Amino acid sequence: MHYAAFLQLQGKLCVVVGGGAVATRKVRNLLTSGASITVVSPEIGPQLQNWIADGRVRHLTRKYQTTDVDGAALVFAATNDRAVNERIANDAEERGIWCNVADDATACDFIVPAVYEQAGIQLAISTSGRSPALAKQLRDALAKDLEDGGRRFYAALEQLSARGGTAQ
Ligand SMILES: C[C@@]1(CC(=O)O)c2cc3[nH]c(cc4nc(cc5[nH]c(cc(n2)[C@H]1CCC(=O)O)[C@@](C)(CC(=O)O)[C@@H]5CCC(=O)O)C(CC(=O)O)=C4CCC(=O)O)c(CCC(=O)O)c3CC(=O)O
Numbered sequence: 001m002h003y004a005a006f007l008q009l010q011g012k013l014c015v016v017v018g019g020g021a022v023a024t025r026k027v028r029n030l031l032t033s034g035a036s037i038t039v040v041s042p043e044i045g046p047q048l049q050n051w052i053a054d055g056r057v058r059h060l061t062r063k064y065q066t067t068d069v070d071g072a073a074l075v076f077a078a079t080n081d082r083a084v085n086e087r088i089a090n091d092a093e094e095r096g097i098w099c100n101v102a103d104d105a106t107a108c109d110f111i112v113p114a115v116y117e118q119a120g121i122q123l124a125i126s127t128s129g130r131s132p133a134l135a136k137q138l139r140d141a142l143a144k145d146l147e148d149g150g151r152r153f154y155a156a157l158e159q160l161s162a163r164g165g166t167a168q
């Protein structure tokens with residue numbers, strides 16, 4: 001099993017290589033962490049373009065170069081080119097930097113779980129890379145349970161106060 005932890009990334013450099021759907025999802029998860037985010041990709045999707053225009057993400061409009069990982073706390077290899085992703089992972093390893101490799105679970109130093117956040121509480125689900133789609137389904141099911149449970153909790157509170165009781 002992987003070791004579960006939550007990372008403090010405030011002000012730390014996170015380099016995401018690639019500009020497609022997967023890179024966009026990794027950047028979305030990073031935005032609320034306060035990390036300093038750099039995307040390296042010749043082409044990027046519309047959502048990434050918005051974040052770059054808003055100054056929330058820095059963009060290097062070109063193919064990956066080895067020096068792009070210098071100084072990074074975390075690296076995400078999320079291109080659609082297997083050889084490039086492998087090279088990024090090797091470059092990161094040589095520098096002692098943790099790398100997430102989108103197309104090779106076994107090459108990841110860390111993996112991204114399926115996350116649900118509500119009111120500053122985070123729920124993170126991982127299958128240790130065995131089935132990301134299952135992690136996503138389980139997160140969605142638990143999120144619904146939590147929301148239903150929350151509604152049940154508030155309904156019970158309302159009933160109690162209507163009866164003049166005290167909620168514990
Ligand atoms: C190891 C890991 C590394 C990492 O990316 O961190 C990884 C690896 C791979 N994913 C692949 C495929 C898909 N991944 C998703 C979705 C998500 N993948 C995520 C995490 C992880 N994916 C890490 C393990 C997490 C764990 O412990 O379970 C989630 C949870 C978090 C996130 O990415 O934010 C996010 C859902 C969250 C959300 O939606 O919020 C979907 C479904 C979809 O896109 O709707 C598909 C297509 C369906 C399928 O094939 O299952 C492939 C094959 C690629 C290929 O075919 O080439 C690999 C490579 C391999 O398995 O080797």
Ligand SMILES: NC(=O)C1=CN([C@@H]2O[C@H](COP(=O)(O)OP(=O)(O)OC[C@H]3O[C@@H](n4cnc5c(N)ncnc54)[C@H](O)[C@@H]3O)[C@@H](O)[C@H]2O)C=CC1
Pocket residue numbers: 017018019020021022023040041042043044045062063064078079080081084101102103132
């Ligand atoms: N880990 C995960 O959650 C998932 C991983 N995948 C894998 O992730 C990879 C990426 O998927 P998508 O984002 O859907 O692909 P995509 O085809 O939408 O985007 C690929 C991006 O990589 C960029 N790119 C290509 N070569 C590059 C280089 N040398 N330097 C910098 N950028 C480069 C392209 O400009 C493009 O923006 C695929 O290989 C797929 O196998 C797919 C689904 C989920």
